[in-house]
Amino acid sequence: MQRVQIHFMHSIILFILSSGCFTAAAQKKHSNISIGSSLSPTGNSSWRSPSGLYAFGFYPQRNGSRYYVGVFLAGIPEKTVVWTANRDNPPVSSNATLMFNSEGRIVLRSGEQGQNSIIADNSQSASSASMLDSGSFVLHNSDGKVIWQTFDHPTDTLLPTQRLSAGTELCSGISETDPSTGKFRLKMQYDGNLVQYPKNTPDTAPYSYWTSFTGGKGDNVSLNLDKNGHLFLLNSTGFNIKNLTEEETPIQGMMYLMKIDSDGIFRLYSYNLRWQNSTWSEVWPSTSEKCDPIGLCGFNSFCVLNDQTPNCTCLPGFVAISKGNWTAGCERNYTAESCGNKAIQELENTNWEDVSYNVLSEITKEKCKQACLEDCNCEAALYKNEECKMQRLPLRFGKRNLRDSDITFVKVDDATSSSPQAPFSIEGxxxxxxxxxxxxxxxxxxxxxxxxxxxxxxxxxxxxxxxxxxxxNGSAGYCEDIAPLSFSYAELETITGGFKEEVGRGSSGTVYKGAMINGQLVAVKRLEKVLAETEREFQTEIKVIGRTHHRNLVRLLGYSLEVSKKMLVYEYMSNGSLADILFNAEKQPNWIERMGIARDIARGILYLHDECETQIIHCDIKPQNILMDENRCAKISDFGLAKLMKPDQTKTFTGIRGTRGYVAPEWHRNLPITV
Known part of the structure; x- marks a missing residue:
């Protein structure tokens, strides 16, 4: 019996997987890119990996009609860019061409920029190229050796199996729509420390706003991300010196990436490939303090958290240079004509980059103020721990931190001081x-x-x-302990709007879409004929199937026995049947989804055969009877041909039922069907 059951389940898995074999084979032929190949934004725009998950080629600028070249996730609805070539060059128009030329180089030709090499630091000529399923675009020499790959030259993203080696860094983009180099960087230092800095600053502690605190713990330390979303640091001997995220139990169909975002925080994200409407979810951030990144605001402005949202505020006597673009900073709202007629305004709990030209020690707050007023070079003073640091404008890297006792004195025009900006008092x-x-x-x-x-x-x-x-209801005599609801014909006619929207048709009846009074969508099946079983057996079938509860079975919500055309009410499956997906080239699932669907079906059958109170043999498992919910979870439906077993019964004789090609193999041998 077990041998037949295993054979049956293997048949299901092979059927689901084999329907995509030809597509996969075709893709694999195109995974190796030969010299002479070319791409254009409006034609063949990308070279895909064998599975179709990743692609290298043109991707459109958001909210624009121009294009960048890069690597992106093409196998999901949310096409996510993970690498951009020449990211600081402007995007190109639709008449551009990407060519793998006879010299073994990949070049971009456009009317605006002429001809540019996509890979500027590659000194060797390539013989072929490949877009791998790992997400890396690679170039090979004539011996098949990798001479260049995007994994060695990351931009702002790290993919599973990719590593950030010592001396390299990730740089944020300017925004979600502009991949040009932004204001922040994440560097894997030679001393073993993973550190975040603002752009164009030295790699020293005063400019660091996040660190792994792993300095001196090994040579050639690298940042690594594995396929299970585990982010960790390894030294040159392969020893794990620090886990940035915890090791989690692998989740089937889940993919991960790590990215330094435009706000200066690097985050780990996850995406469920099995969910049709999945989106990227944040798993782990380097910091939850959104004002921590140094340089989030422009010159003469500082970062303040408001309801966990970072906002930039100008210094007293200053206004934003460009409203809505705080990176542009702030400028004076008055003209400084002379050293006199000035006043001091005070900002509590704010700190800035220390570029002081004069430092006064063991001095009171009032004396620090007065010293700045009397010094024509002093435009601001930073006061902390009886130390007064005099500064010239512009001030940068400002942020408000309630844990710090720093005070900033800002010199303003005396006329401006009569209506000062409200002080940032902790108590108030x-x-x-x-x-x-x-x-x-x-x-x-x-x-x-x-x-x-x-x-x-x-x-x-x-x-x-x-x-x-x-x-x-007249049928209450045998329905008093049935979980599904009993509906009248009139109620189901109202629910379906007069049986207007037909969503399916089979040998036993027609299915209509409807909506309950609470808004829940349902599928109402009108049975055109009843099998040659007694009325009592039909009622018993409703009773038993109505009591089955499993995530991989379509739930029976109700029924109607008022008229000759009996009706069943099921939960509505928004993604149709497995047949609609498998036999539609545009909807075909990837390999991970296929395995998930096969497991879902197997779990449902196992429940019917072994775990249900009354064992049930479905007798008609086929793609048309496997329905897909909104998350692409497979559910078994249509129990019209099902056979119910007694608790101690493991096999039964019954007439051949079901669809040719899908019936149980025992029937062909005149044997009892088994569970």
């Missing part, structure tokens, strides 16, 4: 914050109480109404 801000918290909590509490009471009344009325409806 805390009082306002607590007041807002109390008001919000009271409001939320009242809303929750009202919602709970309203929901309780609705549930009570719905349950009572359902109970009365079932009690008044």
């Amino acid at each position: 801000n805390k009082k306002g914050l607590w007041k807002n918290i109390v008001i919000i909590c009271l409001f939320v509490t009242v809303v929750i109480l009202i919602s709970v009471v309203t929901f309780g009344i609705f549930i009570y009325r719905y349950r009572v109404g359902s109970y009365r409806r079932i009690q008044g």
Whole structure:
């Protein structure tokens, strides 16, 4: 019996997997790119990896009609860029061409920029190229050896199996829509430390805003990301010196990437390849303090958190140079004509880059103020621990930190000081914050109480109404302990809008889409004929199948026995049947999805055969009877031909049922079917 069951399950898996073999084979032929190959934005725009998950080629500028060249995830709806060539060059128009020329180089030709090599640092000529399923685009010499690959030259993203080696760095983009080099970098230092700095600063501690604290723990340390989303540091001997993220249990179909975002924080993201509507989810950030990145705001402005959102605020007496673009910084709102007629405004808990030209020690706050007023070169002073550091403008790398006692004195025009910017006082801000918290909590509490009471009344009325409806129904004699609801013909006619929207048709009936009063979508099946079984057996089938509850079975919600055309009500599956996916070239699942679908079907059959209170033989497993929900989870449906078994029964004789090509092999040998 086990041999037949295993053979049957193997048949399901082979059927699902084999339907994509020809597509995969065709893709693999094109994974090696030969000299003379070319791409254009409006024609053949990319070279794909064998699985189709990654691609190298043109990708469009967001909100624009121009193009960049890079590596991106092409096998998911959310096409995610993971590497960009010549990222600081402007995007090209649709008449550009990417050519693997006879000299073994990949060059970009466009009317605006002429001809540029995509790989500037490659001194050897390539004989072939490949887009790998790992996400790396590689060049090979005539011996097949890799002479260059994108994995060795990352931009802002690290993929699984890729490493950031000692001396290399990732640089953020300017924004989500502009991949040009941004303001922040993540560097794997030769001393073993992984450190974040602002762009164009020395690799020294004062400019660091995040570090792994692994300096001196090994030579040639590298940052690594494995396929399970584990981010860690290895030294040259392969010893793990630090885990940045915890090792998690592998999740089937989950992929990961690490990226330094335009806000200066590097994050680990995950994406579920099995979910049709999946999006990238943040798994781990390097910091939760969004004002930590040094240089988030431009000159003469500083970062302030407002409801966990970073905002840039100008110094007193200054205004934004470009509203909406805080990286441009701030400028004076007055003209400085002379050294006199100045006043000092004070900012608490703010710190800046220290480029002081004069430092006064063991001095009081008032004397620091006065010293800056009397010094025509002093435009601001940083005061902390009885030390006064005099600064010239512009100030940069400013941020507000309530944990610091730093005070900034800003020299302003005396006329401006009469209407100063409100000081950033810790106490005043805390009082306002607590007041807002109390008001919000009271409001939320009242809303929750009202919602709970309203929901309780609705549930009570719905349950009572359902109970009365079932009690008044003529079929209550045998339905009193059935989980599915009993519907009248009129109710189902209303639910389906007069049986207007047909979503499926089979040998036993027609399926219509409908909506319950609570908005839940359902599938109503009108049975055109009843199998040669007694009425009592049909009622028993409804009763038993209605009690089956498994994530891989389509749930029976209700039924109607009022008229000759009996009807069943099932939960609605938005992605149709497995046949709709397998036999549609545009919807075909990838290999990971195919394995997941096969497992889903196997779990459902195992439940019916071994785990259900009343064992059930489906008798008609085929792609048309496997439905897919909104997350592409496979569910077994259509139990019209199912055979119910007694608790101690493992085999039964029954007439041949089902679809030619999918029936149980025992029937062809005149043997009892088994579970």
